[in-house]
Amino acid sequence: xxxxxxxxxxxxxxxxxxxxxxxxxxxxxxxxxxxxxxxxxxxxxxxxxxxxxxxxxxxxxxxxxxxxxxxxxxxxxxxxxxxxxxxxxxxxxxxxxxxxxxxxxxxxxxxxxxxxxxxxxxxxxxxxxxxxxxxxxxxxxxxxxxxxxxxxxxxxxxxxxxxxxxxxxxxxxxxxxxxxxxxxxxxxxxxxxxxxxxxxxxxxxxxxxxxxxxxxxxxxxxxxxxxxxxxxxxxxxxxxxxxxxxxxxxxxxxxxxxxxxxxxxxxxxxxxxxxxxxxxxxxxxxxxxxxxxxxxxxxxxxxxxxxxxxx
Amino acid sequence: xxxxxxxxxxxxxxxxxxxxxxxxxxxxxxxxxxxxxxxxxxxxxxxxxxxxxxxxxxxxxxxxxxxxxxxxxxxxxxxxxxxxxxxxxxxxxxxxxxxxxxxxxxxxxxxxxxxxxxxxxxxxxxxxxxxxxxxxxxxxxxxxxxxxxxxxxxxxxxxxxxxxxxxxxxxxxxxxxxxxxxxxxxxxxxxxxxxxxxxxxxxxxxxxxxxxxxxxxxxxxxxxxxxxxxxxxxxxxxxxxxxxxxxxxxxxxxxxxxxxxxxxxxxxxxxxxxxxxxxxxxxxxxxxxxxxxxxxxxxxxxxxxxxxxxxxxxxxxxxxxxxxxxxxxxxxxxxxxxxxxxxxxxxxxxxxxxxxxxxxxxxxxxxxxxxxxxxxxxxxxxxxxxxxxxxxxxxxxxxxxxxxxxxxxxxxxxxxxxxxxxxxxxxxxxxxxxxxxxxxxxxxxxxxxxxxxxxxxxxxxxxxxxxxxxxxxxxxxxxxxxxxxxxxxxxxxxxxxxxxxxxxxxxxxxxxxxxxxxxxxxxxxxxxxxxxxxxxxxxxxxxxxxxxxxxxxxxxxxxxxxxxxxxxxxxxxxxxxxxxxxxxxxxxxxxxxxxxxxxxxxxxxxxxxxxxxxxxxxxxxxxxxxxxxxxxxxxxxxxxxxxxxxxxxxxxxxxxxxxxxxxxxxxxxxxxxxxxxxxxxxxxxxx
Numbered sequence: 001x002x003x004x005x006x007x008x009x010x011x012x013x014x015x016x017x018x019x020x021x022x023x024x025x026x027x028x029x030x031x032x033x034x035x036x037x038x039x040x041x042x043x044x045x046x047x048x049x050x051x052x053x054x055x056x057x058x059x060x061x062x063x064x065x066x067x068x069x070x071x072x073x074x075x076x077x078x079x080x081x082x083x084x085x086x087x088x089x090x091x092x093x094x095x096x097x098x099x100x101x102x103x104x105x106x107x108x109x110x111x112x113x114x115x116x117x118x119x120x121x122x123x124x125x126x127x128x129x130x131x132x133x134x135x136x137x138x139x140x141x142x143x144x145x146x147x148x149x150x151x152x153x154x155x156x157x158x159x160x161x162x163x164x165x166x167x168x169x170x171x172x173x174x175x176x177x178x179x180x181x182x183x184x185x186x187x188x189x190x191x192x193x194x195x196x197x198x199x200x201x202x203x204x205x206x207x208x209x210x211x212x213x214x215x216x217x218x219x220x221x222x223x224x225x226x227x228x229x230x231x232x233x234x235x236x237x238x239x240x241x242x243x244x245x246x247x248x249x250x251x252x253x254x255x256x257x258x259x260x261x262x263x264x265x266x267x268x269x270x271x272x273x274x275x276x277x278x279x280x281x282x283x284x285x286x287x288x289x290x291x292x293x294x295x296x297x298x299x300x301x302x303x304x305x306x307x308x309x310x311x
Numbered sequence: 312x313x314x315x316x317x318x319x320x321x322x323x324x325x326x327x328x329x330x331x332x333x334x335x336x337x338x339x340x341x342x343x344x345x346x347x348x349x350x351x352x353x354x355x356x357x358x359x360x361x362x363x364x365x366x367x368x369x370x371x372x373x374x375x376x377x378x379x380x381x382x383x384x385x386x387x388x389x390x391x392x393x394x395x396x397x398x399x400x401x402x403x404x405x406x407x408x409x410x411x412x413x414x415x416x417x418x419x420x421x422x423x424x425x426x427x428x429x430x431x432x433x434x435x436x437x438x439x440x441x442x443x444x445x446x447x448x449x450x451x452x453x454x455x456x457x458x459x460x461x462x463x464x465x466x467x468x469x470x471x472x473x474x475x476x477x478x479x480x481x482x483x484x485x486x487x488x489x490x491x492x493x494x495x496x497x498x499x500x501x502x503x504x505x506x507x508x509x510x511x512x513x514x515x516x517x518x519x520x521x522x523x524x525x526x527x528x529x530x531x532x533x534x535x536x537x538x539x540x541x542x543x544x545x546x547x548x549x550x551x552x553x554x555x556x557x558x559x560x561x562x563x564x565x566x567x568x569x570x571x572x573x574x575x576x577x578x579x580x581x582x583x584x585x586x587x588x589x590x591x592x593x594x595x596x597x598x599x600x601x602x603x604x605x606x607x608x609x610x611x612x613x614x615x616x617x618x619x620x621x622x623x624x625x626x627x628x629x630x631x632x633x634x635x636x637x638x639x640x641x642x643x644x645x646x647x648x649x650x651x652x653x654x655x656x657x658x659x660x661x662x663x664x665x666x667x668x669x670x671x672x673x674x675x676x677x678x679x680x681x682x683x684x685x686x687x688x689x690x691x692x693x694x695x696x697x698x699x700x701x702x703x704x705x706x707x708x709x710x711x712x713x714x715x716x717x718x719x720x721x722x723x724x725x726x727x728x729x730x731x732x733x734x735x736x737x738x739x740x741x742x743x744x745x746x747x748x749x750x751x752x753x754x755x756x757x758x759x760x761x762x763x764x765x766x767x768x769x770x771x772x773x774x775x776x777x778x779x780x781x782x783x784x785x786x787x788x789x790x791x792x793x794x795x796x797x798x799x800x801x802x803x804x805x806x807x808x809x810x811x812x813x814x815x816x817x818x819x820x821x822x823x824x825x826x827x828x829x830x831x832x833x834x835x836x837x838x839x840x841x842x843x844x845x846x847x848x849x850x851x852x853x854x855x856x857x858x859x860x861x862x863x864x865x866x867x868x869x870x871x872x873x874x875x876x877x878x879x880x881x882x883x884x885x886x887x888x889x890x891x892x893x894x895x896x897x898x899x900x901x902x903x904x905x906x907x908x909x910x911x912x913x914x915x916x917x918x919x920x921x922x923x924x925x926x927x928x929x930x931x932x933x934x935x936x937x938x939x940x941x942x943x944x945x946x947x948x949x950x951x952x953x954x955x956x957x958x959x960x961x962x963x964x965x966x967x968x969x970x971x972x973x974x975x976x977x978x979x980x981x982x983x984x985x986x987x988x989x990x991x992x993x994x995x996x997x998x
Contacts, residue, residue: 025881032906033880040873060440111629112622113579115384119570120622127614130738134718135710139920152905222869226901227924230868230894232710235739239444246441253438277877283862284459284833288452295445299435 006249009300010264013293017268017275024279033274039156039225041270042163043068043218045263047241048248049170050100050214052262055245056174057207058187058254059107059114061100064215064241066125068234071096071219073129076138076229079145089148093216099125100212104205122238129231138229146227159221166217171259183207187254244269247297268297329576331588333627334595337620341595345602350755352605357754359484364747365597366486367392367545367552367561369590371568372575373490373497374541376589377534379572380501382514382581383439385428385535388542388568390451392561395421395546397454400464400556410471418543424450425539429532447565454558460833460863463557465768467550475552476772486548493541498586500537506530514581553742553769559834562741570617571596574624595620604751609735610709610744700758702950703733704943705748707740707765707789707837711866712918713893713939714763716998717788720943727968728951733757739866740835742769749773753780759950762796763788766836771795783953787946789837797953797960798978800946802937803985805837809844811935811985812914813853816845816887819912819932823855824886827878829871829899829915831892832863841891841916859885864895871898872905879903879911887932890915896934900925919988919996926993933989937982940998945970949980 021028047064054061075092083091099121106117147155174180185193186203193200223229248265250257272290277283345352371388378385395417402413424446431442477485501507509530512520521527545564550556575592577584599620600613704721706714718734725732733752737744742765750773752760760777764770764786774784774795784791787800803811816826828845830838842861849856859882864871871894878885879902888911890896896917903913904925912932918939925931948967952958958965958975965980966972974981988996 025883027880027883030880033876036873036876036906040869040876106622106626110626111633112625113573115579116570116573116621116625119566119573120618120625123566123570123614123618123621126738127611127618130611130710131609131615135708135712135715137712137921225872225905226868226897228897228921232894233867233869235865235867239447243444246444251438252440273873274877274881277860277862277874278881280860280881282456282459283860285456286452287448288456291445291447291449291452294448295431295437295442298437298441298445299431 007258007261007264010248010261010268010297013297013300014264014268014271017271020275021278024275028275028278035156035160037271037274038160041266042159043222044237044241044244044270045266046163046166046214046221047211047218047237048244048262048266049167049259050211051241051245052248052250052257052259053170053174053183054114054207054211055242055250055252056187056254056257057183057204058252059204059207060242060252061103061118061208061211062115062238062242063103063118063122063125064211065234065237066122066129067096067099067212067215068219068222068237069231070099070125070129071216072223072229072233073133073138073231075220075223076141076145079141080138082142085144085148088145089220092220093213096216096219097209097213100215101205101209103212104208107208108201108204126235133231135232137231141227141229143227145224147224163221167259167263174259179206184255187256189255240269243294247294265297268293326585326587327576328585329578329583329588329628329632331576331585331591333624333631334575334588334591337595337624338591338598341598341602345598345606349602349605350607352602354754355482357601357605359478359482359487360750360754361594361597361601362487362490363484363552363750364601365593366484366490367549367743368564368567368571368597369490369593370493370541370545370548371561371564372571372589372593373494373586374538375568375572376575376577376584376586377497377501377507377510378439378538379569379577379579380514380581380584381510381531381534382517383432383531383535384443384569384579385425385538385542386440386443386565387424387428387446387450388538388545389561389564390447390449390454391421391424391539391542392546392549392564393454393558394424394450395543396550396556396560397458397462397558399547399550401457403467404464410468414547417547418540421539421541421543421546422536423539425536425542426532428539429528429535432535433528433531451558451562455833458558460558461836461839463555463768465555467554471551472554473551475548475550476554486552489544489548493544494586494590497537497541501586506533510534511582514578514583549743553746553766554772555742555766555768557834559741559832560743562739567596570621574621576628592624595624601751604735604748605755607733607755610738610748614738699729699731700951700954701731701733702759702761702947702954703735703749703752703755703757704761704787704946704950705745706734706736706763707745708738708866709734709736710738711893712921713936716918716920716939717763717943717946719998720940720945721947722943723940724944724947724951724968728947730947730951732947736763737765740765740831742766742836745770746773749777753777753782756780757782759783759785759954761785761787761800761946761950762791764791765789767791783950785946785950785953787942787949793978796978798949798958798975798980800942800949800982801979802942802982805840805844806848807985808841808916808935809846810848810852811987812841812889812891812916813845813848813856815914815933815935815987816889816912817849817853817856819914820856820886822853825857825859825882825884826887826889827859827882827885828861829864829874829878829888829890829892829895830861831866831895833861838891845889845891857884864890864892864898866892866894868894868898868901871895872902875899875902876906879906879908885911887912887914890917893917893921896931897921897925900930903930904928918998919993920998922988923993926988926990929990933987935985935987937985938996938998941970942982944968945973945980945982 074095078088106112107114182203186200190200244265248261398420399417402408402416431437509525549560571593575588603613745765771792784796785798786796790799862874890899896915917934964972
């Protein structure tokens with residue numbers, strides 16, 4: 001019951017924010033709007049799954065915004081080269097996984113602290129893509145690229161279903177499999193994890209590889225919404241994702257966090273902008289409100305959680 | 312009880328306990344490489360320019376060093392610069408305080424903002440990363456909310472502008488003594504005062520420090536307050552350098568500052584770190600950027616190299632400190648003077664790696680040098696000049712597709728004329744970066760600077776400085792103050808763009824109803840001028856049109872799509888969207904397409920290639936633009952002609968290659984009026 005405290009606080013916060021549109025322009029709760037909200041936030045959720053695993057392992061990855069853009073551009077190049085879409089998808093995930101694994105090696109093998117290693121790869125990847133494309137978009141993609149060639153009315157539910165399946169599978173695996181628990185063990189205490197026979201280096205490497213592959217998946221879910229690819233996308237995505245994960249209750253010191261919390265964090269932060277548009281709030285207030293909500297969520301947790309930690 | 316023999320460390324170990332001397336080698340390598348390949352790199356003037364470049368990020372990095380050494384982090388320092396800038400401007404212009412008092416007030420806000428972090432972290436036990444991630448949004452958000460994003464203060468008195476722009480005795484930038492004073496104060500605090508030892512103890516083990524009787528909460532609050540004050544001071548210097556106080560000051564500076572600190576050997580997990588290390592780390596990054604600029608390399612190469620240097624230096628440091636720790640353990644277990652042998656091997660490894668970095672830098676700089684020379688032997692164009700001239704061209708951002716097409720035209724003209732073209736601009740429309748780029752070109756000694764200004768107030772002063780150094784200046788796309796340039800290549804004025812967009816919008820909406828604008832960011836100077844022009848034209852010519860809302864898309868198509876969807880649902884009265892940012896038009900068009908909304912019309916400012924299919928399918932009614940390829944082409948022609956005297960004030964016509972003869976009015980070369988692209992004509996244009 002204790003572990004669910006954060007989730008309950010988030011549900012309450014979502015309920016409060018969710019009541020606000022009743023005082024604004026009608027239409028927030030129309031199915032079309034909710035579907036849009038969900039589709040728009042799928043990339044954040046999918047990347048958030050990976051980030052949860054990384055943060056539970058007591059690491060962090062701030063390169064995912066750049067990785068997201070690189071994966072998107074690669075998927076476009078593959079599609080333009082005439083590869084069939086399933087192969088494009090696989091190649092994108094693989095590219096993400098490889099770059100993620102490079103981050104993982106830097107952290108696990110070369111012992112570079114994660115925030116520095118991924119700060120460096122963030123700069124390298126972002127500048128490399130500017131260098132390679134000169135800022136130009138990738139255009140004239142084959143017709144089968146957008147929505148994988150499906151009609152939009154079919155594709156959107158498929159995307160939502162795929163993300164839901166991924167989320168449930170990840171949540172189950174993280175909670176109930178030995179591999180999933182190993183992230184918690186390593187995040188809690190490297191040395192203790194080693195003593196019970198885990199290889200912390202490999203676990204950390206796995207966490208970054210998963211993160212990379214999921215950043216690739218997020219890129220696919222995002223870029224296949226369009227007939228062209230914006231190569232400068234994903235700026236600031238890392239902070240959006242990290243904010244959702246930590247608001248969802250994952251501890252940046254490692255060892256604590258749930259995917260349910262991340263889901264709720266994504267929902268809360270993802271709905272704020274749209275809710276305030278429906279309330280006709282001046283968008284100049286957007287950032288301030290977002291910052292205040294992040295702080296409020298985190299502070300409320302520590303206020304509730306204080307006694308718990310002192311046990 | 313036996314006492315361990317006291318070993319007095321050598322002077323290198325005393326001053327650079329974390330192997331920061333590696334950075335000295337790196338700095339030497341950079342100096343050697345750029346001395347060869349950069350133009351005017353090894354000059355006193357450039358040395359002082361480097362100081363100026365380093366001043367603001369340096370203040371952030373110095374303030375961050377104690378924070379990181381105490382095991383914390385502060386992501387909000389860039390945002391605090393923005394908040395301090397707005398507080399300074401507001402207190403001076405709106406509250407009417409004297410400027411020095413306004414500055415003191417801004418510093419106090421910085422201290423309070425920092426202390427707030429300290430309280431969140433110590434009282435409420437919020438991890439520093441999360442607390443400052445929240446205030447990263449909050450502080451910038453407050454600055455934007457108070458000013459609406461666009462509000463700005465300028466017209467500061469000369470003594471204040473001298474802080475950021477002036478030279479003491481004509482040579483030393485005024486920032487230098489200020490930053491040096493802060494450095495010394497912080498150095499004493501960190502390395503000679505009690506609180507410095509407390510910070511070290513907290514960094515290694517907060518619990519242990521508490522049990523040792525240190526008032527950890529008080530020390531932590533002080534450290535963060537110091538950091539916030541430094542950030543506010545950086546904000547004030549930024550305002551003085553740019554001459555304008557606005558909410559976007561210091562955007563993105565936090566990551567560079569953190570990189571400088573960790574590159575300087577401060578451990579991100581706390582406990583270890585020196586201020587002199589941070590200084591070296593900072594210089595390595597800034598010299599790298601400056602040197603690559605003087606070697607004619609664009610900004611993205613500097614970004615790439617900075618990332619690589621950061622990785623390599625930290626990896627080196629890690630392997631070195633692991634080796635040292637191993638040898639120390641070895642030494643304790645087996646006090647035998649032979650063990651340092653292991654150490655020497657590590658040193659040679661380091662030497663090899665440093666050599667590798669140097670070789671890499673040489674390779675990059677050298678390849679460019681060779682490329683320029685080999686291009687120089689290419690057949691000259693129709694007007695072979697006695698000496699190849701260098702035209703340095705800066706767009707507002709290098710990532711906007713609009714400017715990508717300008718660059719194609721510019722490169723075409725450069726080939727025809729046989730001039731060297733440099734192309735560099737900020738990644739995101741940041742006036743400070745553009746200011747630095749032009750400053751670098753002045754040192755490099757280019758012949759012509761052709762600038763599309765991110766912000767006229769912020770860049771005009773540096774263009775005047777270029778003219779003082781004998782560099783010809785033309786502006787294109789977005790003009791400077793008129794005395795800061797010889798000619799303006801004018802594709803359209805803000806009023807022209809505004810009225811064409813308004814007329815198109817009103818036409819598509821049938822003359823009445825609400826309209827909504829999707830802009831880049833609320834702080835973007837040019838976009839805000841266009842918005843004002845649109846509103847004025849609408850009020851004058853289309854009184855039945857009413858502005859519903861203005862939403863920013865951060866220059867990202869993804870966000871433009873989301874915002875467009877939200878607007879058409881939340882503002883049912885909106886009949887037409889006007890998107891004034893090139894990725895926003897395809898983003899909004901995709902939103903209309905996916906919503907299957909034929910009721911709301913869309914027009915805006917974008918390139919034909921990005922919008923072609925949407926225009927054909929009717930999702931975009933029309934787009935307004937000029938031929939951006941021709942704009943780049945014409946600019947290079949004008950720049951070359953101004954340089955060799957073929958184009959002078961008073962001329963009424965100007966022949967520009969394939970564009971034929973164009974009209975010159977006063978100090979403006981006219982490309983023509985903004986053009987409306989629609990289904991009928993869009994296929995005639997390929998850019």
